[in-house]
Amino acid sequence: MQVEHCRRSGSPPPDDDWDDWTPDDDDAPDAAPERASEDAPVVWPVLGVAAIFAALDPIRFLVAALDLCPGAPGLLAGYGYSGKTLAAQSMGLAVAAGDRVWGAFAATQGRVLHIDFEQGKRLTRERYQRLALGMSVGPSDLGDRLALVSMPRIYLDGMSEDALAARLDGFDLAILDSLRAACPTIDENDSGVRRVLDLLTRASERTGCVVIVIHHARKPQRDSAGGAKMAIRGSGAIFDACGSVLVFEGDKGQATRVSHEKARVSGRLVEDFTLSISDAEIGSDPRAGVLVTASAAPSREDAADDARAARQRERTERIAGELRDLFRRAPEQGGADSIAVQLGRKAADVRAALTVMLDNGELTATGKSRDRRHRWVGRE
DSSP states (O other): OOOOOOOOOSSOOOOSOGGGOOOOGGGSOOOOOOOOOSSSOOOOOOOOHHHHTSOOOOOOOSBGGGTBOSSSOEEEEEOTTSOHHHHHHHHHHHHHHTOOBTTTBOOOOOOEEEEESSSOHHHHHHHHHHHHHHTTOOHHHHTTOEEEEESOSOOGGGOOHHHHHHHHTTOSEEEEEOHHHHOTTSOTTSGGGHHHHHHHHHHHHHHOOEEEEEEEBOOOOTTOTTOGGGGBOSOHHHHHHOSEEEEEEOOTTSOEEEEEEEETTTOOOOOOEEEEEEEEEETTEEEEEEEEEEEEOOOHHHHHHHHHHHHHHHHHHHHHHHHHHHHHHSSEEOOHHHHHHHHTOOHHHHHHHHHHHHHTTSEEEESOGGGOEEEEOOOO
């Protein structure tokens, strides 16, 4: 696949060791806005008519389908085990290698910086190594296009725009994991959390580096008003400040549903899709690699029906196990109603389990309705 390289800064890439940075007066955190005195000049980045109507440069999308481009950060929001961090790492590896993101979305190749405040160096490196094996990508395919800063002692709520821009300069994608961990002194429920996201916006516009922020979310409530975006934890200013927003919904061990809830620049939302995380066998190790792949998602109505059917199957199999124990103790039993009383279960649920066991040949039945008797045959 041919890819187009992002325009990069002519300056050398910054030192990856953030911990050597020492703040001075120029690097102090941006102060809260203050009313200017009458004698103090008011300096604003004012654009005049000529600048406003000057020809616009083409938008340099990194992943056009997901509306990821320099400017306001992208947001990956999801609760635990929804796979958001692994998906972000897979995206970063695909951008660095010039592959399609999650096997589905075309991306522009570029340099990637992962800023990890959550996982630690060992786990983050292990995941990149497993993802690389699953994607058949090696160090020679990446060159110098992947860098990791893990657990830096400098937090975003203590960094100026200049200091942040200096660290993003030379990169095309920065993955920030996570918003809360990177800003420990800021309450995510306070609208002031937007200051950090606006800081990322300004640094991104200066450097051309696209920023992806990983953020935690609540488990979406079924049929909740406002859609999946209402699951995003914290102030609504977080959603407002981001350019593209992807919400991850999924339980451990199941495919994750991803909803594209905002596309500020293009205005085009991609249809819901699912992300599947699967182990990739390499040699004799069945879990050597890992792969994140996207596919079309069923409608929410169909997904809800499938979930209800899965819960019913689980309940039926659980009751069938209880029935097997009962029949082993006493091989002949009455009808569903009398068995339900013994088990303390609903008669309808017991009837469904009995039907499965009759179909499997585990039981035989004689009589009808209240005179119905069931006899244990056993399992092959």
